[in-house]
Amino acid sequence: MKETFDQDNRLTVNGIVIKHRPVGEYDFTVTIITMERGKISAFARGARKPGGKLSGNVEPFCYGTFTLYEGKSSYNIIETDIINYFEPFRRNLEDTCYGTYLLELADYYATENSDETELLKLLYLSLTALTKDAFDKRLVRCIFELRALVIDGQYPGFPENRGYSDAVKLAMQHINGSDLKSLFTFRLSDQALKELIDITRMYREHFVDRQLKSLEILSTVERELI
Template identity: 30%
Template sequence: MSYLKTTGIVIKEVNTGEADRIVTIFSKNKGKISASAKGARRPKSHLVAGTQLLCYSEFVLFKGKDMYSVTSCDVIEPFYDIRSDLERLTYAAHMMEMVNDVIFENQPATRLLQLFLNSLYMLTKTDKSPLQIVRIFEFRLLSIIGYAPWVSGCTECGSTLFDSMYFSFLKCGFLCGGCLAKDKGAIRISEGAAKALNYIVYSKMNNLFSFEVSENVLDELGRVSRRYMRDRLEKNYNKLDFIKNINGVKC
């Protein structure tokens, strides 16, 4: 018999049968894992807590012929405050959708798992702007999977004068005013937005969330991230439209 012991977070759940559940786990050891949790929807099941969406647990999985089965799970962090708050859950769902799209089975992605867990922690344990947390997550995720924008200076001449930068989707990074002829469709960004992008892409993980930006800078980051994500991942991510519809936040 083959067993796997791993920590991981549930990023998708599908109810099956009368009381069963199939979960997708973003695991430390194996990347994305699909596993059957028999009886997990029964109130007295020992699997009921650890197989819920966004629960970070230590799992023991049995490898069957077609998929893993959850033998046991011990909850490390339930992220209950996210699951019980519709707005926070929407931000988390947006991040989960991106994670689901870029991770694969049998391909560990420990840096991305750390980013996801840290982002969820910031979302539930701090009063930092949820939208800022999400913007940081978006750009850092793209950087981790190989789509980091060039934001250390102008992609053409190397200028590091952040007060005169444009973001070029054609060049995948900054263009200064003097090099704007290389992409006349580039959009002007403020010095604050340019510095924020530079920090998000290049800072160490343990310092990633240790800065604040204005609402105007967040708007600029959102304008860049929406199109940059669509271009790189070939998909429109629209879950945050729900936040915009209920409270008018620009996402």
């Protein structure tokens, strides 16, 4: 029997799917970071059925518009209009490791019923940069992690008196203060990038108070890149 939904309880949000998990035989529970409602969870009924209306449209990395039915205790996804599927993250293992890590870190910072516009934009731009061969993926990762701290209000600034180079100081000033669209407009030497990675690791260990499941795999990938 076809489900019907009250028009008055419909809600349209813009966001990125950051994770999903199977429920029952045919459904998913989907987590989305949205501009309008922050981080939300919603049922995607029938999304695991081949050829279903939502099949393929509620996978991690899907970015677009989601029409929801807002029930008393949960959301149900009714329709989707996906603008970007970020296909490279489904085909390349290295890209997948980096992309999955950014999704997990965004999940850590995002909260329900909050304005996550800046975090969503940062995530979208960072995922886009990861798909470009011109960008060092390690630098993209560092930029995302440090700017996420800025958005979260925890960014401690440049660690003075630790012997880091002026190039890294300028890079961190850029990451902290530039417009989001201008974030990915610089390069670093190998030595400066190693310094920035070290600072980012230090800040992550201090400010992120839980184990990130995707980090171990990503760390292995990055060691192979060095």
